[in-house]
Amino acid sequence: MSEKFDIPFKSSFVPAVLEPGAKIKFNCHKGISCFNACCKHADIQLTPYDILRLKDNLGISVTDFLKNHTVPFEMDKDGLPGVKLRTDNEGACLFVNEEGCSVYKDRPTACRYYPIGHMAMREAGASDDEARYFLIQEDHCKGHEEGREISVDDYRQEQEVEAYDQINREWLQLMLKKKSAGPTIGRPSDTSLQFFFMCSYDTDRLRRFVLSDSFRASYDMDDAFYETMEKEDLALMQFGVRLLKQVLFGDVTIPVKENAAEKRVEERKEILEMRRKAEAELHQQKQEQQMKDAMS
Ligand code: SF4
Ligand code: SF4
Secondary structure, eight states, X not given: OOEEOXXXXXXXXXXXXXXXXXXXXXOOOTTSTTXXXXXXXXXXXXXXXXXXXXXXXXXXXXXXXXXHHEEEEESXXXXXXXXXXXXXXXXXXXXXXXXXXXXXXXXXXXXXXXXXXXXXXXXXXXXXXXXXXXXXXXTTOGGGGSSOEEEHHHHHHHTTOHHHHHHHHHHHHHXXXXXXXXXXXXXXXXXXXXXXXHHHTOHHHHHHHHTSHHHHHHBOOOHHHHHHHHHXXXXXXXXXXXXXXXXXXXXXXXXXXXXXXXXXXXXXXXXXXXXXXXXXXXXXXXXXXXHHHHHX
16 A cells, blocks of 8 residues: 655656555566667666676776766765766667667666665654655656556566665665754765765775775774775775765774874874975075075
């Protein structure tokens, strides 16, 4: 049974929550008259796990994937960075061809779910969030006219979204936390937004950061941790979410080295002192040279 739900009205949404057992009438297959129509007007937001799956499918680095296959956008009014799949000038996904989706086995979460929309909700006072589903009906999509009935749960299984949902869960919870904190948090600094982008999407840069001397000087992690971070993309991505939670939301789960902040201040002082001395020496050398020049 579905209940009424307060979704901002758009003609493509059926504004009613679907329970996991609710049935929808839908089927999509190669012989359908609208085959590929949805992918020719694609507006696909990517999750961190979508990026890993797609870059592996294409056999390229995260850096190249982000550069060549995505466009940045702002997820909210505070400028929280998101990424969408790049399209051609007509709005067609770069992965669609006559046969359908060329990255089908690694297609993004949003493509798997379509025409079911989903979002995480947390009731006032509840400690946990719950998934909510709703139906998206668009005129070009003829799948709704097919005879097949399928429950939301079975559709999710058929599209293999469960693994994606589980892996993205903590990251999605973070979005929810940010959203429910609302204006009390205020607009994050540019540095925080860049940090969010790195931890969420740019795992190549995150890896360089986690393996850097400054990270090692700040966090108390063992050798096995660094070995895993060096080799395993998924573990690195999941650590990125932990790091985000700790640095931006104060949810401390990563051990910090004692006096790390003080040591950093000391190191900074030493660097500044060395720079000051080098500048003083250079200044003295210049003065001596000027005197020599004047006397010659
Ligand atoms: S990734 Fe595949 S399914 Fe998703 S919009 Fe592109 S072509 Fe379509
Ligand atoms: S039925 Fe809908 S989802 Fe399937 S190809 Fe047609 S427009 Fe796309």
